[in-house]
Structures are given as C-alpha cells and as structure tokens.
Amino acid sequence: MSAANPTNQPRPPAQRKQPLEPPEDAVAPVRHPEAPAPGEPLGAHYGQCFGCGGEQPHGLHLSATAGEGVSVTAEFTVKPAHQGAPGLAHGGVLTTALDETLGSLGWLMHVIAVTGRLETDFLRPVPVGTVLHLEAHVTGVHGRKIYSTAVGRIGGPDGEVAVRADAVFIEVKVEHFIDNGRDEEIEAAMADPDQVRRARAFEVNP
C-alpha cells in the first residue's frame, strides 16, 4: 500500500498520472509569427512572479531568451537564499527554475499554459554561486496539452547536466487567473496596462 493511495483502489481517470511523452497523434509545436526572434530576451510575464519577476525580492530572477523553433534558454544564479543543505541549492528551487523555463515556452506559441505535471531528475548537486544554464523545448502538442522537456547544466552552457525535467502544460485562457487569483493581486494586475497587454497578447492566436 502506498501512502498516497492508502486503500490501493484504482484511481479515477482524473487522478491518474498523465504520461510525459506526447501521444502518437500529437502534432509539432508551431512558432507564432510574432514570437520574439531567436536571441531576444523574453522578459518577465509578471513582475511579482517568483521565477522571473524583477519586483520579487525573494525570487529566482531567472532570465529567459528565445531560441530557434519552440525552444528557450535561461540562466539562474543560485544564491544563499536558495540553499537546502549547506552550500547547495534546494531541489525544489531547482525544480522551480525548470518549471519557469518550461513555462516560458508559451511565449513562443502565444499560448498561456500552466503546469499540469512536472517530473524532475536530480543528477548532480548544484552549489551556491553556480550559474545554472537551462534549455527547454516543446516535444509535442495534443489539444490543450503541451509536452516539453528541459535540462539544466553547470560549468557553462555546454557543461554537465545537473538537473532535467519533463512536463505537461495545459493551455488556459486569461480568465484562469482572473477567476482563481486573489482579488488584491488580480485588481493590481488589471490596473497595470502593460500587464494586461502582455496577458491579452497571448489570446490573438492565428
């Protein structure tokens, strides 16, 4: 018996773990014609975001850059605030860096998507002060499901892989945030024309 499923009864379909590989009939991701050009920085999707926001003092301040096709690269510098063990990055923080990098792939397709499932492999410890060089790309799209994969390297952009992750993101509308976010932050975001423009830009899909 597992702690997560104490009675060992079959899980209902909605609770079953979804595969991280695209199904046979998945399609290739399409780069939006107005996506940032390869080499262009993506900027933060929300200033208060823990992953990428510039106004978030406790955040990772991850900066992502558009790649070729539907791919991105990103850098994250491990700070003392990100420790789990003495001098080493916390695994959850590294997973956040992977999640954020994978999440930023939506910019290239002009699709808003949230993480549905994310699985991380930790291959090497990552010391404080390390620059983690991340790369992510979409492996397939099936309806609203976006399959993607990412690696994080240490010792340079071509260094050894310290962490990797596979994910399924689910496409949502901007209403996902408006309906579910705390009123205080939603009202502030909606009062910020730049934030509204950034969020709405995603909905003008061809």
Ligand SMILES: CCCCC/C=C\C/C=C\C/C=C\C/C=C\CCCC(=O)SCCNC(=O)CCNC(=O)[C@H](O)C(C)(C)COP(=O)(O)OP(=O)(O)OC[C@H]1O[C@@H](n2cnc3c(N)ncnc32)[C@H](O)[C@@H]1OP(=O)(O)O
């Ligand atoms: C103007 C103010 C607005 C401000 C907004 C600001 C900025 C917006 C712009 C960009 C921001 C975008 C993203 C953020 C980017 C990076 C941050 C990092 C990413 C994150 O950190 S993000 C937070 C963590 N994330 C969540 O907070 C999700 C919680 N969750 C839910 O909100 C629902 O659960 C949802 C919506 C996922 C689904 O709900 P739903 O009712 O819409 O869809 P439904 O259940 O019908 O599923 C449809 C198809 O997806 C499959 N499916 C469903 N769930 C799955 C799962 N978990 N794994 C694998 N597949 C799954 C089904 O199997 C079905 O597949 P099929 O079609 O084949 O049957």
